[in-house]
Amino acid sequence: MPYVNIRITREGATPEQKAELIGGVTDLLVRVLGKNPATTVVTIDEIDLDNWGIGGLxxxxxxxxQTAKEAGR
Incomplete structure (x- = not known):
């Protein structure tokens, strides 16, 4: 029984987008690993931006x- 946890920042992903993620991940596991979609679990955690860091920031x-860096190019 595969279990996949997707973590995204809480920035307004719609129910339709979340459904697409769940369906896409499930389809990928079926196609690549031959897993049973009926026993494949996908969860989505939305993390507040205050609780998400990248590169120590x-x-x-x-x-x-990153925006400042790109503007300086």
Missing amino acids: PVLDYRAA
Whole structure:
């Protein structure tokens, strides 16, 4: 019984987008590993931006630094 946990930032993913993620991951496991979709579990955790970090920075600071870096090119 596969269990897949998807973690995304809480930035407004719609129910339709979440359903597409769940269906797509399930289909991938069926196609690649031959898993039974009836016993495949997919969960989605939405994480507040305050609780998400990249490269040692809170995600908003990281994004700002990346934007500044790209603007300086």
